Amino acid sequence: MSLWNKIFRLPIAGVSTLAVMLLAALPLAAQDTVLDPASSVKIDLPADSPLTLISPPDLGESRATARGGTIVLDLHMKLTLRNGGFKHVRGVTLLITAQEFAPGGKGSVARPSIDVPPGQNFSVPVDIRLVRPVQQTGGPLVRVQLDGVLFDDLSFFGPNKLNSQRAMTFWEVEAQRDRAYFKQALQARGENGLRQEILASLARQADRPQLDVSVSRNGRAVGGVLPAAEHMAQFAFLNLPNTPVKPVEGWAAISGNEARSPRIEVINQSGKPVRYVEIGWLVKDKQGQEYAAGSVPASEPAMVLPAGRGASLLQDTALKFSRDGRPIEIESMTGFVSQVEFADGHVWVPSRQDLGSSPLLRILAPSPEEQRLADIYSKKGLAALTAELNRY
Amino acid sequence: MKHPGELDLALLAGGDVGRMRRFSLERHVRACVECENKVAQLQALRAEVANFELPELNWNQLATEMRANIHLGLEAGACVRAAHVARSWNPRLTLAFASLLVIVGANFLLRDSGPQLTSPARPALQSSAPVLESTGAGIELRNGSSSMMLLNHPGAVASQTVSAGGEIRARYVDGETGAVTINNVSLE
Numbered sequence: 001m002s003l004w005n006k007i008f009r010l011p012i013a014g015v016s017t018l019a020v021m022l023l024a025a026l027p028l029a030a031q032d033t034v035l036d037p038a039s040s041v042k043i044d045l046p047a048d049s050p051l052t053l054i055s056p057p058d059l060g061e062s063r064a065t066a067r068g069g070t071i072v073l074d075l076h077m078k079l080t081l082r083n084g085g086f087k088h089v090r091g092v093t094l095l096i097t098a099q100e101f102a103p104g105g106k107g108s109v110a111r112p113s114i115d116v117p118p119g120q121n122f123s124v125p126v127d128i129r130l131v132r133p134v135q136q137t138g139g140p141l142v143r144v145q146l147d148g149v150l151f152d153d154l155s156f157f158g159p160n161k162l163n164s165q166r167a168m169t170f171w172e173v174e175a176q177r178d179r180a181y182f183k184q185a186l187q188a189r190g191e192n193g194l195r196q197e198i199l200a201s202l203a204r205q206a207d208r209p210q211l212d213v214s215v216s217r218n219g220r221a222v223g224g225v226l227p228a229a230e231h232m233a234q235f236a237f238l239n240l241p242n243t244p245v246k247p248v249e250g251w252a253a254i255s256g257n258e259a260r261s262p263r264i265e266v267i268n269q270s271g272k273p274v275r276y277v278e279i280g281w282l283v284k285d286k287q288g289q290e291y292a293a294g295s296v297p298a299s300e301p302a303m304v305l306p307a308g309r310g311a312s313l314l315q316d317t318a319l320k321f322s323r324d325g326r327p328i329e330i331e332s333m334t335g336f337v338s339q340v341e342f343a344d345g346h347v348w349v350p351s352r353q354d355l356g357s358s359p360l361l362r363i364l365a366p367s368p369e370e371q372r373l374a375d376i377y378s379k380k381g382l383a384a385l386t387a388e389l390n391r392y
Numbered sequence: 393m394k395h396p397g398e399l400d401l402a403l404l405a406g407g408d409v410g411r412m413r414r415f416s417l418e419r420h421v422r423a424c425v426e427c428e429n430k431v432a433q434l435q436a437l438r439a440e441v442a443n444f445e446l447p448e449l450n451w452n453q454l455a456t457e458m459r460a461n462i463h464l465g466l467e468a469g470a471c472v473r474a475a476h477v478a479r480s481w482n483p484r485l486t487l488a489f490a491s492l493l494v495i496v497g498a499n500f501l502l503r504d505s506g507p508q509l510t511s512p513a514r515p516a517l518q519s520s521a522p523v524l525e526s527t528g529a530g531i532e533l534r535n536g537s538s539s540m541m542l543l544n545h546p547g548a549v550a551s552q553t554v555s556a557g558g559e560i561r562a563r564y565v566d567g568e569t570g571a572v573t574i575n576n577v578s579l580e
Contacts, residue, residue: 107577
């Protein structure tokens with residue numbers, strides 16, 4: 001026996017045995033199981049809900065796959081609901097919980113910008129992937145609950161655990177603003193004017209750079225660089241005309257592509273008490289490219305800011321920005337007031353004129369309604385868009 | 393008397409030395425018969441070389457012979473290589489490489505036969521605290537080795553927004569219904 005064979009004989013035998021064992025275990029390790037809707041998903045709608053579930057959820061291609069020490073569940077549901085109330089439904093939000101898979105967080109799926117008359121059905125898709133170590137479990141994997149329904153008169157039904165009333169009201173007010181803008185373009189400048197506006201919207205959506213973000217609480221975002229170069233950076237502010245709340249000053253700790261613990265001081269310059277403020281957050285990288293990074297909401301859900309008084313918006317989170325897998329080095333930051341909710345429930349959002357006279361129209365994502373109208377034009381043409389605008 | 397070197401004398405015979413060196417060499421040669429004779433011989437040799445004519449050569453035949461030699465060398469090399477491979481074939485080594493291939497294949501099947509694992513495949517990124525992350529596929533909440541991800545509709549381009557309050561939203565237009573869906577995942 002050569003020296004070569006003497007040296008490698010044992011490892012070769014070991015590798016061969018391991019390979020045979022792996023081959024034998026392969027069918028077990030990657031076993032797929034089709035999920036049973038009854039035992040996998042629990043759907044809770046309140047007894048007095050204006051929405052009713054038409055049929056058990058269609059789980060389609062949903063399946064569970066055990067691989068190694070983990071189980072992966074891919075759930076693809078389509079919930080068909082009926083508007084059993086007396087008003088048109090403008091939006092719905094479902095709360096999604098999977099406590100065994102995602103302790104420390106929760107999800108929701110919302111359908112804004114809809115117009116569902118009484119007695120009509122509509123669907124909500126829920127596509128979710130869950131990963132956890134293999135272990136015995138009882139009860140449903142995912143629980144779906146109704147968090148809220150918004151009607152065309154901006155009235156609301158639901159437990160509102162996720163503050164979905166506020167979110168859906170803002171979306172609806174933005175939708176009304178943008179529908180009015182495109183209707184006005186149609187009335188004032190005809191079909192050509194509407195076409196120009198919607199083409200400009202599609203071009204902005206195509207050109208808008210998108211960031212990937214990771215967020216963590218009370219510390220550093222995962223994968224962030226060490227804080228050797230961390231410094232406190234000050235916000236510049238874009239003051240929109242007629243904004244009820246004015247940002248005064250603000251800071252965040254910046255280190256490379258990570259921003260931590262933003263703090264912004266605001267003053268209520270309107271004559272009415274305010275219960276919610278959100279500051280839009282733009283970042284500029286070292287190449288001068290500007291991105292919509294996110295927002296800084298009011299820290300207290302039950303905040304009340306009397307007229308003429310100031311407050312601090314502060315969040316103890318760390319955000320890390322990247323694009324196409326590359327970190328975005330933050331050079332400067334700009335803030336602007338993006339949402340205000342008054343104590344009486346009325347809301348304020350920047351007007352189309354405010355957006356158009358600033359870089360915001362170019363940098364920010366369009367409203368859900370503008371996105372939907374642009375999609376109608378691109379898939380069905382101008383006649384379908386005109387018919388949609390004339391519907392309500 | 394110290395004589396100049398052969399090289400200096402050859403350069404002098406060819407007229408290839410500088411002015412100062414030429415002056416000193418010529419002074420020596422004038423006084424030294426031995427060196428004077430060498431320079432004369434070198435000059436005569438140069439004259440002969442200048443009148444030398446190359447013999448008549450068949451360049452095409454030369455090129456053919458060179459190509460034949462190159463082919464012969466290549467064929468000989470191939471024979472040597474084949475013999476080497478045949479001698480070094482080892483069934484155990486082949487079995488080991490085949491087994492390694494099986495392991496790599498099994499790993500590929502385990503990892504890609506179903507939905508892509510995110511959290512377990514990235515232990516270095518795991519954190520004890522929950523972390524939210526947006527990607528092109530959707531929004532993922534990771535907590536240790538468990539995770540929940542709200543997926544974007546396949547093929548849909550989602551626009552994402554993040555709140556420093558600890559939540560990420562992804563919005564896309566459903567290709568089937570034309571309605572907008574907004575997925576939202578938040579830290580508690």
